[in-house]
Amino acid sequence: xxxxxxxxKLNGKSVTxxxxxxxxxxxxxxxxxxxxGPKFGCEQGNCGACTVLLDGEPVNACLVLxxxxxxxxxxxxxxxxxxxxxxxxxTAFTEHYGAQCGxxxxxxxxxxxxxxxxxxxxxxxxxxxxxxxxxxxxxxYNKIFESILAAAEQMR
Amino acid sequence: MKxxxxxxxxxxxxxxxxxxxxxxxxxxxAGGTDLVRDMNLEFKIPDAVLWVGKLGLEYxxxxxxxxxxxxxxxxxxxxxxxxxxxKATALAQASAKMASPxxxxxxxxxGNLCTASPAGDTVCAMLGLGASVVLATSRxxxxxxxxxxxxxxxxxxxxxxxxLTEIVITPSGRNEGSAYAKIGRRxxxxxxxxxxxxxxxxxxxxxxxxxxxxxxxxxxxxxxxxKAEKLLKGKPFTAEAIAxxxxxxxxxxxxxxxxxxxxxxxxxxxxxxxxxTLRQAxxxxxxxx
Numbered sequence: 001x002x003x004x005x006x007x008x009k010l011n012g013k014s015v016t017x018x019x020x021x022x023x024x025x026x027x028x029x030x031x032x033x034x035x036x037g038p039k040f041g042c043e044q045g046n047c048g049a050c051t052v053l054l055d056g057e058p059v060n061a062c063l064v065l066x067x068x069x070x071x072x073x074x075x076x077x078x079x080x081x082x083x084x085x086x087x088x089x090x091t092a093f094t095e096h097y098g099a100q101c102g103x104x105x106x107x108x109x110x111x112x113x114x115x116x117x118x119x120x121x122x123x124x125x126x127x128x129x130x131x132x133x134x135x136x137x138x139x140x141y142n143k144i145f146e147s148i149l150a151a152a153e154q155m156r
Numbered sequence: 157m158k159x160x161x162x163x164x165x166x167x168x169x170x171x172x173x174x175x176x177x178x179x180x181x182x183x184x185x186a187g188g189t190d191l192v193r194d195m196n197l198e199f200k201i202p203d204a205v206l207w208v209g210k211l212g213l214e215y216x217x218x219x220x221x222x223x224x225x226x227x228x229x230x231x232x233x234x235x236x237x238x239x240x241x242x243k244a245t246a247l248a249q250a251s252a253k254m255a256s257p258x259x260x261x262x263x264x265x266x267g268n269l270c271t272a273s274p275a276g277d278t279v280c281a282m283l284g285l286g287a288s289v290v291l292a293t294s295r296x297x298x299x300x301x302x303x304x305x306x307x308x309x310x311x312x313x314x315x316x317x318x319x320l321t322e323i324v325i326t327p328s329g330r331n332e333g334s335a336y337a338k339i340g341r342r343x344x345x346x347x348x349x350x351x352x353x354x355x356x357x358x359x360x361x362x363x364x365x366x367x368x369x370x371x372x373x374x375x376x377x378x379x380x381x382x383k384a385e386k387l388l389k390g391k392p393f394t395a396e397a398i399a400x401x402x403x404x405x406x407x408x409x410x411x412x413x414x415x416x417x418x419x420x421x422x423x424x425x426x427x428x429x430x431x432x433t434l435r436q437a438x439x440x441x442x443x444x445x
Contacts, residue, residue, distance in 0.1 A: 002159045022160035022201055024192055043196040045189055045259050046345065057232070057261040063192045064262065065185060067162045068207055111257060132344045133256020 008069045011079025019066055026050045026061035029076060037077035037106040048134030051107035052076045058114040077106035080113060089113060089151040098147030100138035108134045112148045120156055161204035168211050172294040172319060175206060179316035182206050186228050186267035189259055216240060218327060225323040227266025234265055243327035246334035246353045250281035256345050266320045272312050275348045275373035281336045282323060283378050284353025284370030290322040306377035332357040335436035337429045348373050349417040352429035356437040364393040374409035374426050381405035393438050402431035
């Protein structure tokens, strides 16, 4: 299959990758760039496990055709914080038991980050609205709300 | 997997030339929430894709007394638009609640129209606002009222060489409003089992001067309740008139049983939604029947 060059900013660094035009951004990240934080769930924009930031806005990576990111900025969970220097959201998710199996967590934190970037003081309802596209089958969401609200307080 | 040709022109002129040359083998990619989903799940891999994200088709402005909305305007943008919230309320309401934030920062109004699902959220809102769309080719353009745009599930009057570039809506004026409502299987992130939009203009005496009613997921295509509109027009806009119009609107539908709901359920709930959106569009208080 023919490969084409796709260049974009990934987690603050410029990357260029050879990939076919017919794949989605999730496949590009996971299989061509070894960035495995975004998870492969439903492939139809219902589960939110693949949520990444595209030019600062949350998107389902599975619904973005790979070449569309040419020249744009993509941020995955890997770009939010590191084990040594975690983001307050990542710390809050561990301290408030916001993650159980962990499959939804990368997407969940990206959606939460997108919310806090534009609304540092959200209500519980606004948090619920922000993560409506991120399905979690473990926590029942309450621990996730608490984690996000705690991170918001920490960051203010 | 086959090779997909990809075009991302920077001007509408180039895009229209490409569409004219390649016709139906060139699929227009806007947000990708339908096209890329179908590639992922149904292995419908197009020969070639034309991305319209660089054409400057995301805008909402009022000009010459009309609202002009770029076809690549995303749900996120439409839902947050003050102009739409005030002058095309139903569209802002439908956009703001559609799917989820990650989908809303991709999905576009033009894309929703071209997918032509009978249940489309913003499709119903735009039809109920009496919107028209601009279909452009490399040789010119035509204006098509949405009432004449849909021909069946997933089918529209768009020709192979055409691209939908703009949506045109008459803004709400004085004593005029619109409202959108839907019933889904859950509170959020859900397909409409039924949806409805009403647009109502009252005169100084409280008579219904203009009215548009649209209903979704109750027929093979998004539907205008033409008989109900006729019944209301020029008459006093009362609770009785609304109830009667909603009954007539329900009788104009041809719903089916499917996994989302039954025809029986749809016929009954559409009547409730038509009445509710008429009341809201006409500025009546809920529960003031």
